[in-house]
Every structure is written in C-alpha cells, then in structure tokens.
Amino acid sequence: MxxxxxxxxxxxxxxxxxxxxxxxxxxxxxxxxxxxxxxxxxxxxxxxxxxxxxxxxxxxxxxxxxxxxxxxxxxxxxxxxxxxxxxxxxxxxxxxxxxxxxxxxxxxxxxxxxxxxxxxxxxLRAKKVVVQSVFLTDEEIRKIHEYRPKTVRRRHAKRIFMLECLCGARFSDCLRLSPVNLSSDGRTLTYVSKKTNHEVTVPVHPWLREYLVPSSPIEPQSLAVPSYNDAIRFFCQSCGIDQQVKVYQAGREQTGPKWKFVSTHTGRRSFATNLSLKNVPLEQIALMMGHFTGNAPDVSMTQRYIVTRLQLSPAAFQAFMIPGSERAAAENEAYNNPTNDFDDFDDFDIPEDEQLVIPERPQTEAS
Incomplete structure (x- = not known):
C-alpha cells in the first residue's frame, strides 16, 4: 500500500x-x-x-x-x-x-x-589522457545506409546513428528530430540543441528525410547507450567495416577491426571529419555542430571531433635539413644509380610484363 x-x-x-x-x-x-x-x-x-x-x-x-x-x-x-x-x-x-x-x-x-x-x-581530481578515435568514411556510411537490420531495436539504432552521420547532431538531439525540423523548402534542418540551447541549422543530405521518421510504429523511443553501441557495432561488422586499425584508448594502445571502436559519438565525429576532408571551413562545421562560445563559433571544440592528424609543413622539414645535405644526397643517388645516356630513352618500348611497377603504399587509418 x-x-x-x-x-x-x-x-x-x-x-x-x-x-x-x-x-x-x-x-x-x-x-x-x-x-x-x-x-x-x-x-x-x-x-x-x-x-x-x-x-x-x-x-x-x-x-x-x-x-x-x-x-x-x-x-x-x-x-x-x-x-x-x-x-x-x-x-x-x-x-x-x-x-x-x-x-x-x-x-x-x-x-x-x-x-x-x-x-x-x-x-575527485582525474587526469585527462590522450584518446584516438575512428571515423567512418562516406563509403562506409553508404554501406550502413544500404544495410537492412532485422530487429526493431537495431533498425532504431541504425536510424539514430545515420542521423548523427548525416547532420552531426548529438545522440540526445537525434532522438527528438522529426520532419517538423525541416524548413519549408526542404533544404535545411533546424533544431535547438538540448545540451547548449543553441539553434543549429544544417543542409539536408539526400538520405536524411527517411531517417527522420521511425522505421516502425513499435520502434522504441530511446535506447540505453551500451545497447546502442552494441547495435551499431553489430551492423558495422555486418557491413564489413573491419579494416585493422590501431588506436590509443582507455590508457593503452589497442589494435583490432574498425567496427570494434565505433560508438555513439562516431557518427558525429564522422560528420565533422568528412566535411573537413572536403575543405569546408572549420567555422562552418562548428555552426553545423552547435559549437559556440557565446554567439561565436567555437572552432577549438570542433577541432576535437575531426579525426585527422595535423600535417607538418614543408618548412618544418626544411628546418631539419643539414646544410649541403640535399646536394650530397643527389650526388650519392647519381653514383649508386647511373642512368643510360640516351636522348630518346622514352622511345624505347619496354614490354608491359618487364616494366618496373612500384606498389602503392597501403593506406592507413587516419585515426
């Protein structure tokens, strides 16, 4: 009682x-x-x-x-x-x-x-440690788009994850998105971030509309994060997203198939990283992800979501060159690899099966 x-x-x-x-x-x-x-x-x-x-x-x-x-x-x-x-x-x-x-x-x-x-x-003081994360390429996102989960819970997990990948919204915001958030001309999606209370506007991806509607009348309204992570890892594995990667997580270096390291934030990271790889300005990505300090885009926060390594400039490498080393290296190369003195060398027809083929360096995961 x-x-x-x-x-x-x-x-x-x-x-x-x-x-x-x-x-x-x-x-x-x-x-x-x-x-x-x-x-x-x-x-x-x-x-x-x-x-x-x-x-x-x-x-x-x-x-x-x-x-x-x-x-x-x-x-x-x-x-x-x-x-x-x-x-x-x-x-x-x-x-x-x-x-x-x-x-x-x-x-x-x-x-x-x-x-x-x-x-x-x-x-309660705790130290921050370095973490390396993965992101999904456009091609991997396409594989998930074409994948058809068999259970209601996995269809729900796919729908929310695809929303993260296509519009960059947080998990909590994706749960609330619907066709009502579309503009009258259907070109943009606008919502107010639950975490920051900032209004966010994103161009509509061609696949986005279908994920704004529940896949079934009995689709759950929410899903616990551990269950959500299990579901998206399952269909990432099913889609063959199994490239071997090496990351640093939980205070140690880990190696395994890429699907193993996918989690609730991977969709949002993939959104930011793929836009960055397409040379979209960082300030624009910050606006589309709802990263603000006051009313200004917070690019420092956005940078944390972009899973690419900073590249050293040619000037940085030049600074480490020993004076005269370039000439010495060139002379050494000429001595060890003499060339034939033919003005018309390019006219020689070398059979295809005898040509020297230099294999391409295998691509490694940027994360």
Whole structure:
C-alpha cells in the first residue's frame, strides 16, 4: 500500500516528459520518495535531476555507502572509495568527466549544505589522457545506409546513428528530430540543441528525410547507450567495416577491426571529419555542430571531433635539413644509380610484363 502511494506521488508530480526522462531512475526506485523540490535538494536527487543518464553513478555510491547518498555521506573517504570504483569500471577520460559532474553538484551546494568533505575537489581530481578515435568514411556510411537490420531495436539504432552521420547532431538531439525540423523548402534542418540551447541549422543530405521518421510504429523511443553501441557495432561488422586499425584508448594502445571502436559519438565525429576532408571551413562545421562560445563559433571544440592528424609543413622539414645535405644526397643517388645516356630513352618500348611497377603504399587509418 505504501509503495502504491509512493508511485502515485511521483506520477502526480512528474509530467509525462519527465517520467520518460527519468525512467531509468524510476525503475531503480530512486523516485519512490519523490516529493518535488525537497527531494531534488538531497545529493542523489540533485545529481539524478541534472544527469538522468548517469544513474549508474548513484548506484556506485549506493554500493559503497549502502544507500542513496545524502549530503552527510559526502566525506573524503566515501568519495575516494567511489572514485576507486569508477577507475575500475570506466575509461580514464570518462572518470574525469564523471568526477567533474560530481564536483560541480557539490560546489553548487557547498554554501547551503552541511558537506563533511573539505577536499572534494582534490579527491575527485582525474587526469585527462590522450584518446584516438575512428571515423567512418562516406563509403562506409553508404554501406550502413544500404544495410537492412532485422530487429526493431537495431533498425532504431541504425536510424539514430545515420542521423548523427548525416547532420552531426548529438545522440540526445537525434532522438527528438522529426520532419517538423525541416524548413519549408526542404533544404535545411533546424533544431535547438538540448545540451547548449543553441539553434543549429544544417543542409539536408539526400538520405536524411527517411531517417527522420521511425522505421516502425513499435520502434522504441530511446535506447540505453551500451545497447546502442552494441547495435551499431553489430551492423558495422555486418557491413564489413573491419579494416585493422590501431588506436590509443582507455590508457593503452589497442589494435583490432574498425567496427570494434565505433560508438555513439562516431557518427558525429564522422560528420565533422568528412566535411573537413572536403575543405569546408572549420567555422562552418562548428555552426553545423552547435559549437559556440557565446554567439561565436567555437572552432577549438570542433577541432576535437575531426579525426585527422595535423600535417607538418614543408618548412618544418626544411628546418631539419643539414646544410649541403640535399646536394650530397643527389650526388650519392647519381653514383649508386647511373642512368643510360640516351636522348630518346622514352622511345624505347619496354614490354608491359618487364616494366618496373612500384606498389602503392597501403593506406592507413587516419585515426
């Protein structure tokens, strides 16, 4: 009976949209005592309310503390234990992001709450490590476009992933896109980014329209990120996106087929990288990805999404040349490889099977 009353309480207090947003936390029972603002003012409520997709982090606290964490549980010892759990479960950069989110919640409430930890910023400090990512080429994206998944969930995952690749929107924004976002002439797609509240406009790719409509009436409205990653890796593997690549992730060098390293952000990275390879100005790519600082394009943020290595200029190589080395190298080449002194050498007809063929250097993954 008490559980029924609790269920009615949060159902009465949450809008249908909020019930959808916090469905994971509701399923795990964190909303059983929800009563509005007071619930949101406890640590676990404040964290879940701001980061509904991070319920597993509260699970980590619960595992360490034995209950959903209150402000009185935010001690140095508890934070150290939670960080140790995070280090064991997530990649270093993910731990850094999560620690920054926990840190921000504590900092926002430090003046009004009685928080035992005085060193939370130091305890939650985590280093950023270098990460190499992959992107999909236009040809690989075409293979996914032509692929036909057999299950409703995989069709949903393909639809969202293709939206990422074709318009560069974030996963959370792709879930909300529909034909309503198209301009009256059908040339552009416009939406307001859920994360930044900036309006973003992107030219419409010829394949985009079909992915703005659910593939089935029973297509799920959302998909957990781990399930989404599993689905897109499955159809990338099925499409033969299996070129061997070497990347640096989770603090170590890893080698494997390309599909293995595809994840939720790969579509967005592919969008930015392919535009860059087509010489679209970085400021324009930033506008299409919703990267802003104030009202100006934030190209530094956009650059992080472009999976190509910076090229050394000819001047850089010239700076390392020893004076006179070019002439010495030329003389040495002439001595070791003398040529025939025929003015009409090009007139000699060498049979095709005797011609020297220099094999092309195999292309390597830019990421």
């Amino acid at each position: 008490t559980q029924l009353l609790s269920t009615r309480r949060w159902m009465d207090l949450l809008t249908p949209e909020q019930q959808k947003t916090y469905s994971s936390a509701i399923r795990k029972g964190y909303f059983a005592t929800y009563d509005g603002y007071r619930w949101r003012h406890e640590f676990y409520g404040a964290f879940i309310w701001k980061h509904p997709g991070r319920v597993k982090i509260i699970d980590k606290f619960k595992q360490v503390i034995g209950r959903a964490p209150l402000w009185e549980d935010i001690t140095d010892d508890n934070l150290r234990d939670v960080k140790e759990e995070l280090d064991a479960s997530y990649a270093p950069n993910s731990v850094r992001t999560i620690c920054a989110e926990i840190n921000a919640i504590i900092r926002e409430n430090a003046e009004s709450k009685d928080i035992p930890s005085m060193s939370y910023a130091r305890v």
